[in-house]
Amino acid sequence: xxxxxxxxxxxxxxxxxxxxxxxxxxxxxxxxxxxxxxxxxxxxxxxxxxxxxxxxxxxxxxxxxxxxxxxxxxxxxxxxxxxxxxxxxxxxxxxxxxxxxxxxxxxxxxxxxxxxxxxxxxxxxxxxxxxxxxxxxxxxxxxxxxxxxxxxxxxxxxxxxxxxxxxxxxxxxxxxxxxxxxxxxxxxxxxxxxxxxxxxxxxxxxxxxxxxxxxx
Amino acid sequence: xxxxxxxxxxxxxxxxxxxxxxxxxxxxxxxxxxxxxxxxxxxxxxxxxxxxxxxxxxxxxxxxxxxxxxxxxxxxxxxxxxxxxxxxxxxxxxxxxxxxxxxxxxxxxxxxxxxxxxxxxxxxxxxxxxxxxxxxxxxxxxxxxxxxxxxxxxxxxxxxxxxxxxxxxxxxxxxxxxxxxxxxxxxxxxxxxxxxxxxxxxxxxxxxxxxxxxxx
DNA sequence: CTTGACTAGCTGCTATAGCAGCTCTATCAT
DNA sequence: ATGATAGAGCTGCTATAGCAGCTAGTCAAG
Numbered sequence: 001x002x003x004x005x006x007x008x009x010x011x012x013x014x015x016x017x018x019x020x021x022x023x024x025x026x027x028x029x030x031x032x033x034x035x036x037x038x039x040x041x042x043x044x045x046x047x048x049x050x051x052x053x054x055x056x057x058x059x060x061x062x063x064x065x066x067x068x069x070x071x072x073x074x075x076x077x078x079x080x081x082x083x084x085x086x087x088x089x090x091x092x093x094x095x096x097x098x099x100x101x102x103x104x105x106x107x108x109x110x111x112x113x114x115x116x117x118x119x120x121x122x123x124x125x126x127x128x129x130x131x132x133x134x135x136x137x138x139x140x141x142x143x144x145x146x147x148x149x150x151x152x153x154x155x156x157x158x159x160x161x162x163x164x165x166x167x168x169x170x171x172x173x174x175x176x177x178x179x180x181x182x183x184x185x186x187x188x189x190x191x192x193x194x195x196x197x198x199x200x201x202x203x204x205x206x207x208x209x210x211x212x213x214x215x216x
Numbered sequence: 217x218x219x220x221x222x223x224x225x226x227x228x229x230x231x232x233x234x235x236x237x238x239x240x241x242x243x244x245x246x247x248x249x250x251x252x253x254x255x256x257x258x259x260x261x262x263x264x265x266x267x268x269x270x271x272x273x274x275x276x277x278x279x280x281x282x283x284x285x286x287x288x289x290x291x292x293x294x295x296x297x298x299x300x301x302x303x304x305x306x307x308x309x310x311x312x313x314x315x316x317x318x319x320x321x322x323x324x325x326x327x328x329x330x331x332x333x334x335x336x337x338x339x340x341x342x343x344x345x346x347x348x349x350x351x352x353x354x355x356x357x358x359x360x361x362x363x364x365x366x367x368x369x370x371x372x373x374x375x376x377x378x379x380x381x382x383x384x385x386x387x388x389x390x391x392x393x394x395x396x397x398x399x400x401x402x403x404x405x406x407x408x409x410x411x412x413x414x415x416x417x418x419x420x421x422x423x424x425x426x427x428x429x430x431x432x
Numbered sequence: 433c434t435t436g437a438c439t440a441g442c443t444g445c446t447a448t449a450g451c452a453g454c455t456c457t458a459t460c461a462t
Numbered sequence: 463a464t465g466a467t468a469g470a471g472c473t474g475c476t477a478t479a480g481c482a483g484c485t486a487g488t489c490a491a492g
Contacts, residue, residue: 446481
């Protein structure tokens, strides 16, 4: 495996490399990130690292204080609550918006993704394969609203979710989720009523929250 | 007026100076921001400017493309719709959360702010004084949830709102708003029922949206 | 007059070097 | 033995300099 693929810019390379090391757990929660060490790590100079660290801070993966430095975000209960509330806010509004703007073809795209997701959950359980599909599904919903802010917000939510999953490292157990865990969302959207779609996705998000907290 | 006050860091100084020039309209929508010119403008070197531009991009005030540069965000109808949907998402969830966590003392703090806001709207109309208080009110709501992500999201929403207001530059007309325009939100929160509080704030946000679009 | 190439000046981007502050250790004096 | 102090090594931060690419403007050839 060669990590030094050619990216568009050195900042991008530093960002990707450092992010990967955080998401994989190689850089543990609370670990301090020295600019010089990150520069050596990613094979670039300090300036691109500064930019990369800012982007990581925007993503919520690290925290910076002026004149002090950066460290990997510690996933306290408070931060997890934060994330879940934020996710609930975004996803509910996404669902409401989709009831008004989504055409039938796009609805079918979402439905197919939901079906596959539920099948994987039943067959393999909540493992890395499931997480990948889940992220893609929710990202697709955000994308279909046509709103950049929702897409960006969902990207951050998913990144944080991966970090949380790495910290928990729970094994995949098949059949834990209801068989129509994601199809319920589709049915909510198909009513074309904002309140019903919102209720469906809120149920989905809040239960995911409860399950995550139980794992810790 | 001396803009070269001592900030904690050169990046901070550059960020504040450039942001002010954008919010005041001195740097017009669509104007290209050269790193060197911004450096000369704010009296610092290029590196702090790079950092400042990234923060401004995070705020949504500018847009950057790799190997191309930065320009002040153009407030297209699409972007405004984006912002309003995002604001609706955040504020509704903030209201829901507050019905569960807010104690009576904090509720009274919000009420006092709402009362002052409604009085100003009746007396002076929707001018710069009103906007300042309005930003403070909504920021306070976000702050009282105890969620950093909501606070940051609301900060971005308010910044964007200022930019929008500058672009419109509508004169202040007293009495345009209902007399209890913000007190309705407080009444919603006081029911201690998430759905009712959400409905109250959604009505508030959506109507503000409709009014803003009418101005353009 | 048109068209092509070349130059000068802009742009974003990044490597190097060096400043100021902090922390921790090792040495020295009491 | 204990305390203080000097120094070495780290840290974040930023100014300078220089590379590569794009753009426009000019000058010369057809």
